[in-house]
Amino acid sequence: MNNIIDLRSDTVTKPSKKMRQIIKNANVGDDVYGEDPSVIELEKKIASMANKEAAVFLPSGTQSNLLALLSHCQRGDEYICGQDAHLYKYEAGGGAVLGSIQPQPIEFEKDATLDLEKVKKKIKPIDNHYARTKLFCLENTHNGKVLSLDYIKKASKFAKENNLSFHLDGARVFNAVVALDIKLEDITKYFDSISICLSKGLGAPVGSVLTGSKEFINEARHYRKMLGGGLRQSGLLAAAATYALDNNIEDLKKDHELAKYLTKKLKKINQIKIVSNDTNMLFIEVEDSKKVIEYLEENGILISGYGQLRIVIHRDISKKDVKKVIEVFKSYYTK
Ligand SMILES: *Cc1c(COP(=O)(O)O)cnc(C)c1O
Numbered sequence: 001m002n003n004i005i006d007l008r009s010d011t012v013t014k015p016s017k018k019m020r021q022i023i024k025n026a027n028v029g030d031d032v033y034g035e036d037p038s039v040i041e042l043e044k045k046i047a048s049m050a051n052k053e054a055a056v057f058l059p060s061g062t063q064s065n066l067l068a069l070l071s072h073c074q075r076g077d078e079y080i081c082g083q084d085a086h087l088y089k090y091e092a093g094g095g096a097v098l099g100s101i102q103p104q105p106i107e108f109e110k111d112a113t114l115d116l117e118k119v120k121k122k123i124k125p126i127d128n129h130y131a132r133t134k135l136f137c138l139e140n141t142h143n144g145k146v147l148s149l150d151y152i153k154k155a156s157k158f159a160k161e162n163n164l165s166f167h168l169d170g171a172r173v174f175n176a177v178v179a180l181d182i183k184l185e186d187i188t189k190y191f192d193s194i195s196i197c198l199s200k201g202l203g204a205p206v207g208s209v210l211t212g213s214k215e216f217i218n219e220a221r222h223y224r225k226m227l228g229g230g231l232r233q234s235g236l237l238a239a240a241a242t243y244a245l246d247n248n249i250e251d252l253k254k255d256h257e258l259a260k261y262l263t264k265k266l267k268k269i270n271q272i273k274i275v276s277n278d279t280n281m282l283f284i285e286v287e288d289s290k291k292v293i294e295y296l297e298e299n300g301i302l303i304s305g306y307g308q309l310r311i312v313i314h315r316d317i318s319k320k321d322v323k324k325v326i327e328v329f330k331s332y333y334t335k
Contacts, residue, residue, distance in 0.1 A: 003300060004300050004301075004302060005300060005301045005302070005317065005321045005324060005325060006302045006316070007301065007302060007303045007304075007311045007312055007313070007317065007325070008302050008303060008304040008310075008312065009200070009304065009312050009314075010172075010200040010201040010255075010280060010312050010313075010314035010315075011199060011200055012314070012316070013199075013200070013201070013202075013203040013314050013315050013316050014203075014205070014316060015203065015204070015205045015240055016203065018243070019203065019204070019205075019240050019243050019244070022239050022240060022243045023205075023236050023237075023239060023240050025239075026038045026235045026236050026238075026239030026240075027235060027239075028233040028234075028235035028236060029233065029235065030232050030233065031057075031230070031231055031232060031233070031234050031235070032225070032230040032231070032232060036232075036233060036234060036235040036238065037235065038235030038236070038238040038239040038242065039057050039234055039235050039238040041238070041239075041242055042055075042057055042209070042238040042239075042241050042242045042245075043055040043056060043057055043209065043238075045242060045245060046196065046209045046211055046245070047211055049183075049184045049185065049245070050184050050185055050188035050194060050211045051185035051188060051189060052188060052194075052211040052212055052213065053212070053213050053214040053217070054211065054212065054213065054214045054216075054217035054218075055209050055210065055211035055212075055217060056209065056210050056211075056217050056220050056221055056224060057207060057208075057209055057234065057237075057238050057241070058207065058208045058209065058210060058224060058229055059206065059207065059208075059229050059231065060199075060206075060207075060208055061086075061169075061171045061195055061197040061199075061208040062090075062091045062092075062094065063208070063224070063227060063229050064195035064196075064197075064208040064209065064210045065086070065087040065091060065094075065167075065169055065195050066087075066091065066094040066095065066098065066099075066223075066227070067210055067220040067223045067224055067227075067229075068087075068137075068167045068193050068195060068210060068220070069087070069094070069095040069099055069101050069135070069167075070095075070098070070099045070101075070219075070220075070223045071193075071216055071219040071220045071223060072134060072135045072165040072167060072192070072193070072216075073095075073099060073101045073134045073135055074101075074132075074134075075099065075100040075101070076100060076101075076102070076131055076132065077101055077102070077131060077132045077133075077134040077135070078101065078102045078103070078104050078124065078131040078132060078133045078134060078135075079095065079101060079102075079103055079104065079133075079134065079135035079136070079137055079167075080103075080104045080105075080106060080114075080119055080122055080123070080133065080135070080136050080137065080164070081103060081104075081105055081106070081114075081136075081137040081138075081139075082105065082106065082107075082108040082112075082114055082137075082138075082139060082142065083105040083106060083107045083108060084108055084142075084143075085105065085108075085137060085139050085142075085169065086139060086169055086171065087137060087139075087169050088103050088105050089105075098227075102131045104122050104133065106118050106119060106122060108142065111145060111147075112139065112140075112141070112142035112143065112145035112146075112147060113138075113147060113151050113155075114138065114155070116154065116155060116158045119136065119158070120158075120162070123162055123164070133162075133164065134164060134165060135164055135165045135166075135167060136155070136158075136159045136162075136164040136165070136166050136167070137166075137167045137168070137169060138152070138155060138166075138167075138168055138169070138191075139168070139169040139170075139171075140152075140168055140169075140170055140172075140173055140176050140187065141172045141173070141175050141176050141179075141278065141279055141281075143276065143278065143281060143283065144172075144175070144259075144276070144277070144278035144279040144280060144281030144282075145276070145278045145279075146175070146176040146179045146180060146278065146279060147176065149180070149182070149186065149187070152187065152190045153190060155190075156190035156191070165192045165193070166190070166191050166192050166193075167191060167192065167193045167194070167195070168187070168188070168191040168193070168194045168195070169195055170187070170188075170194045170195060170196045171195065171196065171197040171200060171208070172197065172200060172201065172279070172280075173187060173188075173194065173196055174196070174201070174202060174249050174252055175201060175252050175255075175256070175279040175280055176279070177249070178249065178250065178252045178253045178256070179256060179279050188211070191212075192212055192213070192216065193210060193211065193212035193216060194210070194211050194212070195208060195209070195210050196208060196209050196210075196211070198241040198244055198245075200314075201248075201252050201255060201280060201314050201315065202241075202244040202245065202248050202249065202252075203244050203248050203314075203315050203316075204237070204240045204241040204243075204244040205237065205240055206237045206240075207234075207237050207238070207240075207241050209241075248315065251315055252279075252280065254315075255279075255280040255313045255314055255315065255317075256279050256280055256313075258313045258317065258319060258322050259277055259279070259280050259281065259282050259311075259313040260277060261319070261322060262282060262311065262313070262322050262325065262326065263277040263282050265326045266282075266284065266326065266329060269329060269330065269333060270333075271286060271287065271333050272284050272285075272286055272329065273285040273286070275308055280312055280313045280314065281310065281311070281312050281313075282310070282311040282312075282313075283305075283308050283309065283310055283311075284308070284309050284311070285307070285308055285309070286309065289305065289306065289307060289308075289309055290306075292309070292332060293305075293309070295328070295332050296325075296328060296329075296332075299328045299331075301324070301325055301328055311325075
């Protein structure tokens with residue numbers, strides 16, 4: 001059904017007519033042979049935007065983060081990340097299962113940073129008793145929250161001082177880029193590797209990219225093949241992603257504005273507690289959340305969560321849709 005207002009995630013965005021046209025006309029070749037011109041163009045473009053030597057196009061953000069873990073760490077090494085970090089909590093334990101890499105999760109602070117003092121305490125001394133701590137991972141945005149450049153700079157210095165590689169799960173890094181009104185490279189320059197999703201708010205149908213040094217990306221390509229991620233005429237997908245990078249980044253600002261508007265309106269409903277609103281995401285708490293979700297669904301609106309509810313604004317959501325969401329919430333509490 002087309003008139004469903006789907007606020008579960010920005011992954012639900014569908015390719016526009018124009019994007020489908022681009023896909024239809026894309027130049028393709030066999031990417032495992034390194035011969036797909038559209039994939040090459042996308043990888044060059046991202047590497048250049050991030051001011052890194054190289055990039056690799058991948059089927060998903062999960063594979064992208066996994067390749068980062070496998071490429072930075074050896075068997076028996078350790079990575080430090082947030083307790084609720086996507087790459088630790090929501091990626092099926094791939095680093096442990098497929099890389100024998102031990103995670104050391106640490107509780108996120110309220111602003112989605114990791115307290116560097118706490119991180120420092122978890123870095124294992126060089127001693128036969130311990131796993132070797134090799135990698136430090138951040139996430140930007142995390143639950144919509146943007147990391148400040150000041151914090152990233154400090155964390156980057158900290159990683160260097162402690163001989164840790166520094167990876168960013170930047171699934172939604174472009175939301176941070178537009179929120180801070182900066183360039184991608186202003187963030188990426190602090191990291192050794194960055195994973196970026198193209199299939200979320202940017203609106204491409206499939207794909208993520210991992211970017212970093214030439215040597216690092218060569219290593220990642222080896223693991224991509226191993227994991228079955230070597231695609232053939234994937235230029236069809238890469239062309240859509242390039243189109244998204246050329247046309248859709250600034251539109252993320254509209255998503256942020258709409259999320260703010262929705263927050264302002266929902267705040268006026270006494271029974272709704274706004275937990276947070278950052279960039280394109282809104283978290284709320286209500287009593288009987290299951291009933292609320294059901295009522296919304298009966299009215300053609302999908303949101304996600306148990307307890308806390310998550311509402312995500314994306315490019316397929318209009319102001320008219322948001323107004324309907326506000327009306328349906330109001331009607332739930334006056335019925
Ligand atoms: C969506 C997401 C990913 C990757 O997800 P895929 O569905 O595998 O593409 C990684 N990290 C974060 C923070 C995400 O939100």
